[in-house]
Amino acid sequence: MRMKIIFVALTVMLMIAACSSEKPQPLSLVTSAGVAPYYTNLTDALQVARADQYVVVDFYTDW
Amino acid sequence: MFINDTAIEFFTNNMILAKIHAEQDTATSNRYHAKAFPTSILVRKNGEEVDRLVGFAPTQEYLKTFVDYTNGIGTLGDLLGKAEAGVDRQLYLQIADKYKYRGQGPDANAWYTKVIENGDPLDSLSGEARMAFADFYRRDKDYARALEEYQKIEKEFIKTYHSRDAVIMQAIVYRNQADTAQAISTFERYIAQFPESEDVEYAQSQIAKLKNLPEATAE
Numbered sequence: 001m002r003m004k005i006i007f008v009a010l011t012v013m014l015m016i017a018a019c020s021s022e023k024p025q026p027l028s029l030v031t032s033a034g035v036a037p038y039y040t041n042l043t044d045a046l047q048v049a050r051a052d053q054y055v056v057v058d059f060y061t062d063w
Numbered sequence: 064m065f066i067n068d069t070a071i072e073f074f075t076n077n078m079i080l081a082k083i084h085a086e087q088d089t090a091t092s093n094r095y096h097a098k099a100f101p102t103s104i105l106v107r108k109n110g111e112e113v114d115r116l117v118g119f120a121p122t123q124e125y126l127k128t129f130v131d132y133t134n135g136i137g138t139l140g141d142l143l144g145k146a147e148a149g150v151d152r153q154l155y156l157q158i159a160d161k162y163k164y165r166g167q168g169p170d171a172n173a174w175y176t177k178v179i180e181n182g183d184p185l186d187s188l189s190g191e192a193r194m195a196f197a198d199f200y201r202r203d204k205d206y207a208r209a210l211e212e213y214q215k216i217e218k219e220f221i222k223t224y225h226s227r228d229a230v231i232m233q234a235i236v237y238r239n240q241a242d243t244a245q246a247i248s249t250f251e252r253y254i255a256q257f258p259e260s261e262d263v264e265y266a267q268s269q270i271a272k273l274k275n276l277p278e279a280t281a282e
Contacts, residue, residue: 030082036065036074038082042091042110045081049108054078056129057104059085059097 067122078105078129096166098202105132114138117164139165152178152188159192163199171199190216190225197232206240227257231266238273247273 027048028041038058039045045055065074074080085092085100095104095112103125105113114132116125131137139161146154159174178192197212213236216229234249250266250273257263 034066034071036067036071036080038065038074038080040082040084042081042083042088045079046106046108046110049079051108053108054113054129054133055081055106055108056074056078057081057083057091057095057106059083059092059095059100059102059104061085061100 065122070122070126073126096164098166099164102164103129105129112165114161115164117160150181152182155181156188156192156195160195163195168199168203172196185219187223187225190220190223193220194225194228194232197229201232201236201239204239206236210236227253227260230256231262234266234269238269243273 027044028039029037029044029048030040031037039048042055042057045057049055065071065080083091083097085097091097095102095115097104099117101119102115102117104115107113114137116128120128128137135141139158142154142158142161145151146158155174155177159171159178162168162171162174175192175196179189182188193212193216197209197216200206200209200212210233213229213233217226217233220226220229230249230253234246234253237243237246237249247270250270253260253266254263
């Protein structure tokens with residue numbers, strides 16, 4: 001019985017570990033030669049910014 | 064797209080650039096009240112706005128504006144401080160515009176009013192303030208009030224470019240509120256009254272579009 005409990009506990013721990021080790025969502029960074037790099041998602045841009053670094057948010061439309 | 068070497072270096076090593084499609088990411092554009100395009104806003108890491116630049120600018124000027132903002136130069140706070148030194152209607156206009164683009168209507172209107180009250184109510188600066196006033200209503204989709212303001216400007220600033228601009232803005236408001244017949248006739252009136260204007264081509268293209276627009280899909 002004790003072995004069974006340990007087995008179940010280990011299985012649960014392994015499952016939790018597998019879930020938490022999912023790769024992070026790719027950032028919305030766009031890079032290409034000859035163009036300034038930019039993010040298409042503000043949350044991503046703010047997340048990668050250093051504490052003292054500023055972000056320029058350029059709003060545009062297709063008009 | 065920033066393809067200038069200076070801009071590439073700047074947005075690689077100095078500031079971070081985020082390009083947001085305002086119609087697709089409406090949560091972000093609404094959060095910052097971005098209604099005129101292009102609008103570029105300098106924000107801190109916590110998302111707090113430092114200040115903004117509305118409209119196009121050459122790359123060097125564009126980058127310098129944001130570097131200046133980080134040093135407190137040209138920001139709303141900076142301009143408000145300068146305004147305490149004495150009457151400066153040009154400065155009042157800049158302050159009003161900053162409030163307008165941030166969507167702070169009452170503050171914008173208070174400063175536009177200062178522009179008008181501290182000078183000739185029919186001079187060029189007052190005309191700009193009045194046009195900006197009307198523009199605020201138009202962007203806020205308060206078309207009835209925008210039309211009323213543009214119509215007053217057309218009459219009161221007759222023989223000035225404000226009067227001319229007020230006519231084409233009326234046409235644009237009619238178009239925006241889907242009054243196709245009024246929009247066409249006002250664009251036509253604009254062309255007839257101001258045949259030398261550089262906006263005649265725009266007015267003609269708008270008429271062509273409006274005449275081909277099925278009523279059911281008019282915007």
